[in-house]
Amino acid sequence: GQKPLGVLTLYTKLRQDLPTVTEDAIVEALRRRFFKHKIYTYASNILVALNPNKFLPAYYNPKYVKLYENQPLGKLSPHIFAMADLAYRAMLNCKVDQCMVMSGESGSGKTESSSYLVHCLTALSQQTYCSGMERAILGASPVLQVGNVMFFKKKKTFFSLLQFC
Numbered sequence: 001g002q003k004p005l006g007v008l009t010l011y012t013k014l015r016q017d018l019p020t021v022t023e024d025a026i027v028e029a030l031r032r033r034f035f036k037h038k039i040y041t042y043a044s045n046i047l048v049a050l051n052p053n054k055f056l057p058a059y060y061n062p063k064y065v066k067l068y069e070n071q072p073l074g075k076l077s078p079h080i081f082a083m084a085d086l087a088y089r090a091m092l093n094c095k096v097d098q099c100m101v102m103s104g105e106s107g108s109g110k111t112e113s114s115s116y117l118v119h120c121l122t123a124l125s126q127q128t129y130c131s132g133m134e135r136a137i138l139g140a141s142p143v144l145q146v147g148n149v150m151f152f153k154k155k156k157t158f159f160s161l162l163q164f165c
């Protein structure tokens with residue numbers, strides 16, 4: 001296969017896309033992408049999501065959960081499912097609680113993005129590699145939302161999605 005994009009390559013790619021890193025250059029790069037209906041952009045391992053204010057079916061086809069599964073960040077085009085997969089895999093591999101923080105002004109899409117993350121995490125956790133026992137535990141531990149924090153449980157590790165504006 002294809003050589004995965006490492007952090008260095010990603011950085012080089014960013015440098016190519018943004019020869020001068022100023023606020024104007026960043027906004028302009030995001031604007032150019034937005035007009036091509038590309039609402040997701042990586043800044044290193046952070047995902048910047050722009051609110052398209054309309055449903056973009058091309059992004060959320062369920063097959064993309066599978067496509068982004070277990071892929072190094074940056075190999076495929078930026079996507080919220082890639083972030084879900086990254087955190088999910090870190091939880092499974094390192095057996096350490098994971099926390100995803102979503103920050104943005106009111107109306108920027110935090111709640112909407114949370115539901116895409118929940119959708120993807122739920123799908124990932126129902127994959128066939130889950131043992132029957134894990135599935136039983138998952139089934140008994142539905143996602144819990146307390147205020148702006150959503151919790152998932154998988155074995156002894158917790159998942160939380162935090163939102164703030």
Ligand SMILES: Nc1ncnc2c1ncn2[C@@H]1O[C@H](COP(=O)(O)OP(=O)(O)OP(=O)(O)O)[C@@H](O)[C@H]1O
Nearest residue numbers: 051052053054055105106107108109110111112165
């Ligand atoms: N990825 C997206 N695709 C389609 N529509 C979106 C997306 N993100 C946001 N929206 C639209 O923008 C609206 C506002 O988004 P959302 O409610 O998620 O904002 P928020 O950041 O949670 O706001 P608040 O902080 O006020 O709760 C949504 O109701 C939805 O119509």
